Amino acid sequence: MSRTWKEDVEAAVRAGERISDRHIVEQVRQAVLTQRLAPGTRLPEVALGEIFGVSRSVVRRALTRLAADHVVDQRPNQVSRVRAPSVEETRETFDARRLVEGEVAAQLAGRLSRDALTALQAEARAEAAAHERSDEPARIAHSLAIHHRLAELSPNRVLGAMLTDLVLRTSIVIALYKRPTLASCFLQGDHPRLLEALSSGDAEGARHAVVRHLESLEGLLDLGSRESVTDLKAIFGVAAAEP
Secondary structure: OOOOHHHHHHHHHHOOOOOOHHHHHHHHHHHHHOOOOOOOOEOOHHHHHHHHOOOHHHHHHHHHHHHHOOOEEOOOOOOOEEOOOOHHHHHHHHHHHHHHHHHHHHHHOOOOOHHHHHHHHHHHHHHHHHHHOOOHHHHHHHHHHHHHHHHHHOOOHHHHHHHHHHHHHHHHHHHHHEOOOOOOOOOOOHHHHHHHHHHHOOHHHHHHHHHHHHHHHHHOEOOOOOOOOOOHHHHHOOOOOOO
């Protein structure tokens, strides 16, 4: 996105549009993926309602959708929080994704259309270009696009649906637990190697490329405990409409 979320909200307000729960879901998800919301951050309904200028019922719907997407935790009579998966859950999620995406890649090897392969290669080049210009949000978006597209193209629709869910869950874990000193999780050559195996019809090579990629990403995580105090207004800003 070329504009900040605040500019988008203000533009919507000026146009007479109402902020929806879908908009809040996207803003919170992006804040998590770009590491502006730490694991365990409290997301009070009243505070979010004031920030986005909507009722608590709209915020509640957004939080329910975020919980379904494994972005936040909701518990009875408690404030929602950004998810902080345990070490065990994180490892299990990566294990599951290696199995599922590895199989999807193996099944796709040699079966991609020229247009599909060209589009994937364009995403890989765009990811590398974003990394070169230090645009991490764009790099993340292009990286996610590659894996989401593989899920969409999966010959096995059940595996494809599972992969879509696992991509989101592992992406959130990476965003939450990437080592603080690491500017980017970019892994030079990983996606081109995967696409080369897919293009050449090397099923086991594609599976191995996926496994290697995910093992490298998992190795970048810092799963130690963290204590943080987060200012939601500083992250999301306050977009007020002129009376």
